[in-house]
Amino acid sequence: MSSRGTSFRDRIREPEYTGENRCVPCTVLNVALAAALTVASAAFGPVAAAAVLVASLGSIYYRGYLVPGTPELTKRYLPDRVLRLFGKAPEGPRDGWEEAGRSGEVTVTTFEADQSADGVTEVDAGSAAEVSDGSADEAEDRSAEQTEESPADDEPEFETVERIRDQRENAVDPTELLLDIGVVEPTEDGADLVFEEEFADAVESRVSSLERADVRAETLAEMFGVSPDDVAFEDREYPAVTVLRRVRKWPGDGAYLADVAAHLALVERTDRWLDVPAEQRLSILQSLRSFLSSCPVCGGEVAATADTVESCCMAHEVIAIRCEGCGEHVLELEPEKIATPGEDTGITP
Structure with a gap:
């Protein structure tokens, strides 16, 4: 029985x-x-x-x-x-900032200006994405108001306000900067922008010699404009680091190493790079990934696709630039951040 x-x-x-x-x-x-x-x-x-x-x-x-x-x-x-x-919403793009989500932590910092002001990006299967300026005044104002209400415990309020002021006063035109320092150049017909050959070689050389474990906290601290003590590596299947009280994440090793390699190449190329506000530097590095003509991991071709991210109760789409060979994700974006043709949102290389 x-x-x-x-x-x-x-x-x-x-x-x-x-x-x-x-x-x-x-x-x-x-x-x-x-x-x-x-x-x-x-x-x-x-x-x-x-x-x-x-x-x-x-x-x-x-x-x-x-x-x-x-x-x-x-x-x-x-x-x-x-x-x-209930913790059942899908994670969404593994690209950019997320709240640390630990009990008792304050999650609003000046880096929220970067998350809110990333701008929109035009993605085409046959072309790269625009360079976002990451400097929207409204987003900065919202971040300033939120920070005044709840400043981070480990970042005094005056430092937070200084970062926001730096973002507002020293933000650059990314197109003008990258053209001026020879990172990108127009195509022969002038319709698009591409990596300048020497800079592309510099990025590729660094990517090919890097592994995730090789990246030091000092290098990331320079990227984020913080102290090395403010950077902590997260134990996840994809690259992620906690910076102050927010988590910066990348869709995969290719994206992570591409950002690090581009940062190192830019530091070597010009002193002006570190004068760019940290939040805007991160937006520019993210956008520069879309200029890659090959996968940072295997060297295969990359293309834009629409992927569905699911949990047991929810599903939504993200736009991914991924390698057609090994499937490595180079860039992930929410569909609402994709610009329609004709929008004045930046440069479309």
């Missing part, structure tokens, strides 16, 4: 939606539906109500849901803010 009971339970159980794979939002929704059905069935008597409750909870326990297709329903109808309460 026990064997037959176990066999029956095994037949009805769906491991895809139970145990470690159980979806909390789906379970909450289904329990609410079970309660509603129980209340409705009470009109037929307490026995009927008890039977409905037991059957409903049994279905939720063994199958993970009461209503078939619940995971698809939650993807379609539950708002993002509800899913994020």
Whole structure:
């Protein structure tokens, strides 16, 4: 009897939606539906109500849901803010800043200006992305207001305000700067911009000799404009570092090493690079990845694609520039950050 009971339970159980794979939002929704059905069935008597409750909870326990297709329903109808309460929203692009998310940490810093003011990027399967200036005044104003409300514990308020002022007063025109120092140059027809050959060689040379483990905290600190003590490497499957109280992440080793290599090449090329506000430097480095003609990891061709990022309850698209050979992601962007042709958003190389 026990064997037959176990066999029956095994037949009805769906491991895809139970145990470690159980979806909390789906379970909450289904329990609410079970309660509603129980209340409705009470009109037929307490026995009927008890039977409905037991059957409903049994279905939720063994199958993970009461209503078939619940995971698809939650993807379609539950708002993002509800899913994020349960940690079920997909991570989104692994590119740029994210909140550290540790208990008690203040997550608003001047680097939020960089996250908010990255600008928009035009991506084409046959061309690279624009260079974002990362210096929108409105984003800076929002960051300043937020920082005044809750300055980071390890970054005095006056330093935070100084960083925002530096961003506003010393931001450069990225197109003008990169053309002036010979990082990019117009194509023969003048329609696009590409890496200047010598600079492209310098970046490629550094990328080919670097591994993730080779990158030192001192180099990243110079990139971010902070002290080496303010940089901590995160243990993730993709490159990520905590800078002060925010996490900077990259979609893969190729993107990470490309940023580091471009930074080192720019430092060697001109003293003006380190005079660019740190937040804007990071935006420029991210945009420069789209000028790469080959994969930093395997040397294969790169192209823009639309990828779907999913969790059990949610799915959305990101635009990825990835290697067609090894699949390495060089750049990831939210679709809403993609410019439509004709928008005055910067340069389109």
